[in-house]
Amino acid sequence: MSDTAPAAPQFADLGLPAPLLEALNSLGYETPSPIQAEAIPTLLAGEDLLGLAQTGTGKTAAFSLPVLAGIDVSIRATQALVLTPTRELALQVAEALQRYAQNMRGFSVLALYGGSPFAPQFKALERGAHVVVATPGRLTDHMRRGSIKFDNMRFLVLDEADEMLKMGFADDLEAVFEKVPEQTQKALFSATMPAGVRTVARKHMREPKEIRLHSGKSSSLDTITQKVWEVANHHKLDAMTRLLEVEPVEAMIVFVRTKTASLELSERLEARGFAAAALNGDLSQQLREQVVDRLKRGLLDIVVATDVAARGLDVERISHVLNYDLPHDSESYVHRIGRTGRAGRSGTAILFATPRERRLLHVLEKATGQKIEPQALPSADAVRSGRLTKLATRLQNAAENTGALHQQLVEELLQLTNMEPLELAASLLATLPSAKTLVEPVADLPAAPPRREMSDDRDSGLVRYKVQGGRSNGLMPKPLVDALVKHGGLRRQQIGHIKMFTEHTGVFLPQLDQSVLGKLAGVEVNGVALQIREWPLPPGETERPRSPRPPRKDFASKPRAAKPPRRS
Ligand SMILES: Nc1ncnc2c1ncn2[C@@H]1O[C@H](COP(=O)(O)OP(=O)(O)OP(=O)(O)O)[C@@H](O)[C@H]1O
Ligand SMILES: [Mg+2]
Numbered sequence: 001m002s003d004t005a006p007a008a009p010q011f012a013d014l015g016l017p018a019p020l021l022e023a024l025n026s027l028g029y030e031t032p033s034p035i036q037a038e039a040i041p042t043l044l045a046g047e048d049l050l051g052l053a054q055t056g057t058g059k060t061a062a063f064s065l066p067v068l069a070g071i072d073v074s075i076r077a078t079q080a081l082v083l084t085p086t087r088e089l090a091l092q093v094a095e096a097l098q099r100y101a102q103n104m105r106g107f108s109v110l111a112l113y114g115g116s117p118f119a120p121q122f123k124a125l126e127r128g129a130h131v132v133v134a135t136p137g138r139l140t141d142h143m144r145r146g147s148i149k150f151d152n153m154r155f156l157v158l159d160e161a162d163e164m165l166k167m168g169f170a171d172d173l174e175a176v177f178e179k180v181p182e183q184t185q186k187a188l189f190s191a192t193m194p195a196g197v198r199t200v201a202r203k204h205m206r207e208p209k210e211i212r213l214h215s216g217k218s219s220s221l222d223t224i225t226q227k228v229w230e231v232a233n234h235h236k237l238d239a240m241t242r243l244l245e246v247e248p249v250e251a252m253i254v255f256v257r258t259k260t261a262s263l264e265l266s267e268r269l270e271a272r273g274f275a276a277a278a279l280n281g282d283l284s285q286q287l288r289e290q291v292v293d294r295l296k297r298g299l300l301d302i303v304v305a306t307d308v309a310a311r312g313l314d315v316e317r318i319s320h321v322l323n324y325d326l327p328h329d330s331e332s333y334v335h336r337i338g339r340t341g342r343a344g345r346s347g348t349a350i351l352f353a354t355p356r357e358r359r360l361l362h363v364l365e366k367a368t369g370q371k372i373e374p375q376a377l378p379s380a381d382a383v384r385s386g387r388l389t390k391l392a393t394r395l396q397n398a399a400e401n402t403g404a405l406h407q408q409l410v411e412e413l414l415q416l417t418n419m420e421p422l423e424l425a426a427s428l429l430a431t432l433p434s435a436k437t438l439v440e441p442v443a444d445l446p447a448a449p450p451r452r453e454m455s456d457d458r459d460s461g462l463v464r465y466k467v468q469g470g471r472s473n474g475l476m477p478k479p480l481v482d483a484l485v486k487h488g489g490l491r492r493q494q495i496g497h498i499k500m501f502t503e504h505t506g507v508f509l510p511q512l513d514q515s516v517l518g519k520l521a522g523v524e525v526n527g528v529a530l531q532i533r534e535w536p537l538p539p540g541e542t543e544r545p546r547s548p549r550p551p552r553k554d555f556a557s558k559p560r561a562a563k564p565p566r567r568s
Helices: 018-027 034-044 059-069 087-100 118-127 136-145 161-166 170-179 195-204 233-246 259-271 285-296 330-337 355-368 380-399 404-417 421-431 433-439 477-488 514-520 552-557
Strands: 049-052 080-083 109-112 131-134 155-159 185-190 209-212 224-230 251-255 276-279 302-305 318-323 347-353 463-468 498-500 504-509 532-534
Touching (some): 034 209, 049 059, 059 087, 080 136, 087 109, 087 285, 109 118, 118 136, 136 170, 155 161, 161 170, 161 195, 233 259, 233 347, 233 380, 259 276, 259 477, 276 285, 318 330, 347 355, 380 433, 421 433, 477 498
Parallel strands (some): 049 185, 049 209, 080 131, 155 185, 251 318, 318 347
Antiparallel strands (some): 463 504
16 A cells, blocks of 8 residues: 555654554554545544545554554553444454554453343453444443443544444434543544435534545545446356356455345355355354354355445455445445455456346446446356366466376376377376366357346246245255256256245246156155145235135146246
8 A cells, every 4th residue: 555645654654652653563564545644643633533535445544543542551441432334344343453452561452243142241341441343233232231331432433434324323323422421532434425424423523524535436446447247137147157267266255135145146156166155144143253254264265245244344365346236326336346456456346237237337337436347258268268277277286296206107107008198188187077167068158138128037038936835844945946956857047036935935947847847746855845836926916825726727827927026
């Protein structure tokens, strides 16, 4: 981050105490980022602050360092409160504070978030953690119980202030503002600041200084290359597999719209051999933390997440962000793609847009101040040469570990087999599992058809079937798909949307003939005997099965489902 402001100041010029400067030095921070250069002196001077700077530009240190400079470790009381919208972020900010405070003896920071037991939190608050980093929900719980004390509070920081307002925490934040002592210094940070934030700032802050490091036009980083792939919904999974073959992905975060979609897609990716996992608000807190940790440590390469991971998450390995589903709004897009290209590194953001969504692109281009370049889907040739390059790299790497022993083996094999070296190499390749995909033909992915001719739903052209047996019977999408593949002779890609209800399951499939239905009838999946039948929904009928059921002949006269349900 050294190529920024013209007369770049040094950390030593900003007025920070020696223990913090030493910590920055040991962390390898050379020069302050622009937001740090501006925010640190302002906060050290005691002013309130609204800090607006792009994703990945060091806002955490911009507030953490001045907060730490103001902490008196000899007083065992909470002196600063930092609020973050998500649990992962609370933990991450607490960890950052701990790192910056590595030379402040006796310093303690506490992360307070839901999904973790109260008892240790009470104890740590009792002992007087110097800084508390909390999510609004859990903080409100503690405020109700009176376990957090505000008397010594000197700083209040809202990281991702706009998101917390958007999540509906306005009243809780209001209560916090009311509760902190009058002279508490306040700071709000984010990469995006919609109008609502300023209203809060005006109400609760003392003439806050506003530091804005980008014009409203460009809220995302120029280290991020943005591209769009036009893909119909039902080709997204194939397109994603292609993407993974041709793009130099180190780690990727994939954003989908719903929790269910994050589970389904991560399962499908795992089934295709990728180190993938889901991250969404329904998972246990322990699992959520494990996923982030495994991603950081390189044990996972793909995390399929909902917007719970869109804000603040700082994982150096993330080289790519994929918007598998379009975000709800442009702010969310800015934050999502900001998970890559952090701290001056470069990153790639790819967006899957169906033809119908194409018209929304200009909104995102406007929000990021950048063009989102359309990119042709990788051709079969590109996929093949991507695979070949990967294999070549592997062989080159392997060459470093071969020696006389391997060469001698080759000599012996040549003699034994009576083959030419080229023949032998070809045979060896044929036994190599990873070379298998190279001899298989690769089909070109169909480009998304033009808008008018298609219904760009992943279920288009499919028929809706009703499967007797739902979640409450223990039926799950993955085993169901496996059974459809095994007993119904379907290919995975042919299977559309699966919707699990309590008592039954709705699934979109190509039209099945009676013999296939017969084969599937009675097949046991997780102890449930499948009963599967075509299931058109007469207009106006709800998801719930009605009794008495419509007569069978209605089914035959209406092969196509009325309207697929909205994905939830
Ligand atoms: N001065 C610096 N020199 C080098 N690296 C830095 C510096 N300041 C911060 N970083 C690193 O940059 C990365 C991004 O910082 P941070 O998470 O604070 O960004 P952010 O602005 O809060 O982004 P977001 O808007 O996504 O939350 C972190 O890994 C951090 O350690
Ligand atoms: Mg941040």
